[in-house]
Amino acid sequence: MKNLYHxxxxxxxxxxxxxxxxxxxxxxxxxxxCFIGPNGSGxxxxxxxxSFLNPPNSGVIFYDGNELRxxxxxxxxxxxxxxxxxxxxxxxxxxxxxxxxxxxxHINYEKRAQRxxxxxxxxxxxxxxxxxxxxxxxGEIKKVAIGQTLVLEPNVLIMDEPFSNLDRNSIIExxxxxxxxxxxxxxxxxxxxxxxxxxxxxxxxxxxxxEGRLFSAHFINLFRGKFIGSTNKFDTGKQxxxxxxxxxEAEYIAIDPRQIVLSLEKLDSSMQNSFFGRIIEIEENDSxxxxxxxxxxxxxxxxxxxxxxxxxxxxxxxxxxxxKSTSVMIF
Amino acid sequence: MICQxxxxxxxxxxxxxxxxxxxxxxxxxxxxxxxxxxxEAESTSTGFFFDAIISSFNLIFNLDASLFNVVITSLxxxxxxxxxxxxxxIPIGIIVTLNKxxxxxxxxIVLNTLMALPTVVIGIILYGILNRRGLLGGIDLLxxxxxxxxxxxxxxxxxxxxxxxxxxxxxDSRLADRCTLLGATQIQRIFIYISxxxxxxxxxxxxxxxxxxxxxGIAMMVGGNIEGHTRTMTTAIALExxxxxxxxxxxLGVILLFIALLINIILYYFQQxxx
Numbered sequence: 091m092k093n094l095y096h097x098x099x100x101x102x103x104x105x106x107x108x109x110x111x112x113x114x115x116x117x118x119x120x121x122x123x124c125f126i127g128p129n130g131s132g133x134x135x136x137x138x139x140x141s142f143l144n145p146p147n148s149g150v151i152f153y154d155g156n157e158l159r160x161x162x163x164x165x166x167x168x169x170x171x172x173x174x175x176x177x178x179x180x181x182x183x184x185x186x187x188x189x190x191x192x193x194x195x196h197i198n199y200e201k202r203a204q205r206x207x208x209x210x211x212x213x214x215x216x217x218x219x220x221x222x223x224x225x226x227x228x229g230e231i232k233k234v235a236i237g238q239t240l241v242l243e244p245n246v247l248i249m250d251e252p253f254s255n256l257d258r259n260s261i262i263e264x265x266x267x268x269x270x271x272x273x274x275x276x277x278x279x280x281x282x283x284x285x286x287x288x289x290x291x292x293x294x295x296x297x298x299x300x301e302g303r304l305f306s307a308h309f310i311n312l313f314r315g316k317f318i319g320s321t322n323k324f325d326t327g328k329q330x331x332x333x334x335x336x337x338x339e340a341e342y343i344a345i346d347p348r349q350i351v352l353s354l355e356k357l358d359s360s361m362q363n364s365f366f367g368r369i370i371e372i373e374e375n376d377s378x379x380x381x382x383x384x385x386x387x388x389x390x391x392x393x394x395x396x397x398x399x400x401x402x403x404x405x406x407x408x409x410x411x412x413x414k415s416t417s418v419m420i421f
Numbered sequence: 422m423i424c425q426x427x428x429x430x431x432x433x434x435x436x437x438x439x440x441x442x443x444x445x446x447x448x449x450x451x452x453x454x455x456x457x458x459x460x461e462a463e464s465t466s467t468g469f470f471f472d473a474i475i476s477s478f479n480l481i482f483n484l485d486a487s488l489f490n491v492v493i494t495s496l497x498x499x500x501x502x503x504x505x506x507x508x509x510x511i512p513i514g515i516i517v518t519l520n521k522x523x524x525x526x527x528x529x530i531v532l533n534t535l536m537a538l539p540t541v542v543i544g545i546i547l548y549g550i551l552n553r554r555g556l557l558g559g560i561d562l563l564x565x566x567x568x569x570x571x572x573x574x575x576x577x578x579x580x581x582x583x584x585x586x587x588x589x590x591x592x593d594s595r596l597a598d599r600c601t602l603l604g605a606t607q608i609q610r611i612f613i614y615i616s617x618x619x620x621x622x623x624x625x626x627x628x629x630x631x632x633x634x635x636x637x638g639i640a641m642m643v644g645g646n647i648e649g650h651t652r653t654m655t656t657a658i659a660l661e662x663x664x665x666x667x668x669x670x671x672x673l674g675v676i677l678l679f680i681a682l683l684i685n686i687i688l689y690y691f692q693q694x695x696x
Contacts, residue, residue, distance in 0.1 A: 143598055164604070172602050178595035181617060190613075191603040242603070 094119040094246065094278050095140065100149035102135050102302075109135040110146065110302045117280065122272050124289040125282045127299035128314060133282040134175065134250055136299060140280060141172035141248050171244030175251045177235030179223035184215065187223055188237045195242070209241045214263065228255045236267075247271060249281040253288055261288075268292055286310050286390070287373070287380070300342055300421070309344035309419070310390050316341065322415070329386040332362040333418045340420040349417035350391035352381070353410045354401060362415040365389075369407050385411050477672030487648075488669065492676055495653040498566055498640070499633040502573035507626050510578050514585025515614045516607075519597065529586070535579035540572075544642030547572050551643060564645035569653070572639035577629035584625030588618045620691045627688050634680060 095117035102110040109132045117123050117140075127133050138144040139151070142163050151158040153166050179187050188209060192202045210216045213233050218226070226234065232252065239247065252268075253261050269292070271277045282299075283289050289296050298305040298312070315326035317333075317340070324331045324343055333343065351357065356364055367385035374380075379398045381391050389411060403409065480488055517528065550556045551563040562568045596617060600610050615622060637655035644651035646660060654673045661670035 141602065143601060167602070168604050174595065174598065176595070178593055178599045180599075180613070181619075194603050194605050194609050239602075 092119060093117060094154060096152035097139075098150045098152070100139060100146045100151070102132075102139060102144070102146045108302055110139070113149070113302070113304050115297070115304060117278070118295065120272070120276050120278055121295055122268065122279045122281075122293035123295045123297070124293050125280075125297050125299050126284065126286055126289050126309075127282070128284060128312070131299045132302040133299055135302075137172065137248050137250050137280070137282060141170050142167045143172065168242075169244055170246045170248060171239035171242060172248045173232070173235050173239050173250065173252065175254070177231055177238075179226070179231055179234060179238075182223060184218045184221050184223060184226070184234050184237075185210075187234055188241050191238060191242045205241050205243075209237045212240070213237050213267070229257060229260045232256065233260075236264075240271075244277070246278045246280065249279070251283060252281055253283055253285065265292060305421075309342075310347045311345040311350075313343050313345075313387060314341055315343070324418075324420075326387055329365065331418065332415045333420060334415045335420055342421050344419045344421075345389070345413055346417055346419075347380070347390045347392040349413050350389070351412045352383075352391055352393060352397075352401065352403070353412065356410050357412050359412065360414070361412040363418075364410060364412045367409060367411050369403060369405055369409060372403070372405060383409060383411055473667050473671050474675075476668035477675055480668060480672040481675060485672075488672060488676075490649055491652050491654055491657045491673065494566065494651065495634060495655070498569045498573060498644075498653060499630060501566075502570045502577060502633050503626060503630045505570065506574045506578045506581050506629060509574075510581035511585050511615065511622060511625075512611050514582045515589050515611050517582075518586050518589040519610065519614070532579050532583050532586075536583055538576065538579070540576060540636050540638030541642065543572050543575050544639045547575070547639070547643045563643060564647060564651060566644070566651055568643040569640050569651060572643050573633045573636060576636060576639060577633050580632060581625050581629045584628060585622060588621030588625060589614055591621065592618050620694055623691050624688060627684055627691075631681065631684050635677065 093116045095115065097113060097115040100110055100113040100115070101108070113136075125133050125136060135144070139146050142153075142158065145163075154169075156162060156166075158166065180190055185206060188206050189202055192205060197205075210219055213236060215230070215233050215237065218230060218234065221230075223231075223234070232255070236249070236252075252264055256264065268279055268281070272279050281292075298309050300309075300312070313324075313326040313329075313331075315324055317323065318325050318330075322333050322335065324333050326343075331343065351361065356366075365385035367383040367389070369381055370384050370388070371382035372379065373382075378392050378394055381393065381403065383389050383391060391411065401409075517525070547568065548555075548563070551568055552558055553563075562571070592614065596614070600613055605613060635655060637653075637659060640646070640651070640653045640656045641659070644653065644656065646652050646656040652660075654677050658670045658673045658677075661667070661673070
C-alpha cells in the first residue's frame with residue numbers, strides 16, 4: 091500500500107453549514123503533505139476527520155488499507171498524533187504535560203522518563219521542563235504540544251497551522267524538525283498553512299482547500315472577491331483585475347505566477363492587466379527566482395535567473411506587473 | 422414594581438420581627454424566675470446582648486464540654502455527608518456533562534429544582550421512610566447521626582452535582598479533544614477533568630459544606646436533637662434559645678459564624694488561585 095489514507099466522497103456539515111464537500115483524497119505514506127487554504131476553507135475540519143476526531147457525515151475512509159469503522163477507530167487513532175492550532179495544555183509543569191499521554195497508556199516510570207528526556211532534547215526545550223504550563227508563551231505552548239504528541243511515537247503527525255504565531259528562529263527549528271521526523275523517523279506528516287512559501291519549502295505535495303473543496307494544484311496567487319455587476323472586472327477588495335470571463339458567481343481567482351510578466355516600463359501590449367508595484371521579497375531557488383510584489387494585493391511572480399539579471403531587479407524596486415486576462419483561473 | 426414592593430414589605434416584616442425578638446429579651450430579662458442565668462445582665466439592662474456575647478466567649482474559651490460535644494457532632498455529620506455526596510456527585514456530574522443522552526435537559530431542570538428543595542421537605546420525607554411504620558422502619562435509623570447524614574446528602578447532592586456540571590461546562594472545550602487524542606478512557610477522563618477543574622469543584626464542595634453545617638430542618642426532624650448524640654449546632658441554638666440559655670445559643674452562633682468565615686477564607690484562597 092503506497093497510500094496511507096484514502097478518502098472517498100467525504101462530506102462534513104454542521105448546523106446546515108457545509109464544511110467539506112464530496113471530497114476524494116489520497117495521502118501518501120511517509121511523505122509530507124500540506125493543505126493550503128484561506129481562513130474558513132475547511133482545513134481544520136479536514137484535519138479533524140484525518141485524525142479521526144470527528145467522523146464525517148458521509149463517505150468512506152480507508153486508513154492503511156482498512157476501512158475505518160467504529161470498532162477499529164480507537165486502534166487507528168493511537169497511531170496518529172494531532173497537534174491542534176491552539177493546543178490545550180494541562181495544569182502543571184511542561185514535564186507533566188508531556189508525561190500525561192504515557193501515563194494514560196500505562197507506560198512505566200523508567201520508560202516514561204527515558205522517552206520524555208529524548209523528546210525534550212529533540213525539541214530543544216529541556217530548559218522549559220519545570221515551568222508551569224500557564225507561564226509559557228504561544229510558541230513554547232506549541233512546542234510542548236508537539237512534544238506531548240510526539241512522545242506517544244505516532245506514525246502520522248498532523249499539525250494544524252504549526253507555523254502561525256512563531257518567530258523566525260522557531261519556524262526554522264520546526265521546519266528542521268519536520269524534515270528530520272520525515273526523513274530519519276520515516277513519519278507521515280500532514281500540516282496546514284495559509285502561507286504558500288512555507289508549504290513549498292517543505293513539500294511538493296500541496297493541496298488547495300477552498301470552501302471545502304479540494305484542488306490538487308496549489309494556487310499561488312489566490313484572491314477572493316467578486317465580479318462587479320456583469321462586467322469582466324473582478325474586485326478583490328484592494329485591486330481590480332480584468333478577466334476574460336464575466337458576470338460569473340465565482341468568488342476566487344488565481345493567477346499562475348509563471349504567467350506574470352515583469353517590466354521596468356509600462357508595456358504597450360495586449361495584456362489587459364498592468365499594475366505598478368514594489369518588490370518586497372526575493373527568494374532564489376536553483377531553477378528560478380520568486381518575487382513577491384506589492385500591487386495593493388501581494389502577488390507572486392516566478393521568473394528565470396536570466397530575466398532577473400537582465401532587469402537588474404532588487405528589493406524595494408518599482409516594477410510593472412502584467413498578465414493576460416486569459417491566464418487568470420476563476421472558480 | 423410590585424415585586425419590589427413585596428420585597429420591601431418582606432424586609433420590613435423581617436426587621437420588625439428581629440426588633441421584637443430582641444425587645445422581648447429585654448422584657449424577659451427583668452424576670453428573675455424565667456432567666457436565672459442572666460442575672461448579671463439585669464444590672465445594665467440595655468447591655469444584655471453584649472453581656473451575652475461576653476459570656477458566650479467565656480464558654481468558648483473555657484472549652485465548655487457540652488458546647489464542644491455539639492460542635493463535634495455538627496462537624497462529624499457535615500464532613501461525612503460532604504465526603505459521601507462529593508464521591509457520588511462529582512463523577513456523575515462529569516459523566517452527565519461529557520455525554521449526550523436523551524432526557525439530559527429534563528435532568529438539568531430537575532436538578533435545578535432540587536437545589537431549592539426545602540430542608541423540612543427532605544426531613545419529612547426521610548421521616549416517613551425511616552420511622553417504625555415507614556418503608557425502612559426495620560433498620561432503626563431514625564434519630565441517629567446516620568439519618569442526619571443521609572438527609573444532608575440528599576440536600577447537598579444536587580448542589581454539588583449542579584456546581585460540578587457548571588465547573589465542567591466552563592472547562593476549555595479543547596480539553597475533550599485532547600483527552601480523545603491522548604486515548605483516555607472514560608474513567609481516566611473523569612480523573613483528568615477533576616484535576617483540570619479542581620478549584621471550581623472545590624468551590625462546589627465548600628458551598629455544599631456551608632449548606633450542610635447550617636442546616637436545621639433535617640437535623641431536627643430525623644436527628645431528633647438528642648443531647649450528646651444527635652444534637653447539632655443549629656438544633657442546639659434553636660433549643661437553647663427557646664429554653665432561655667441565650668449565651669449557650671449565642672456561643673454556638675459565634676462558632677457557626679467562625680466556621681462560615683473559615684469556609685469563605687478557604688473559598689477565597691481557591692478562587693484567587695484559579696485566577
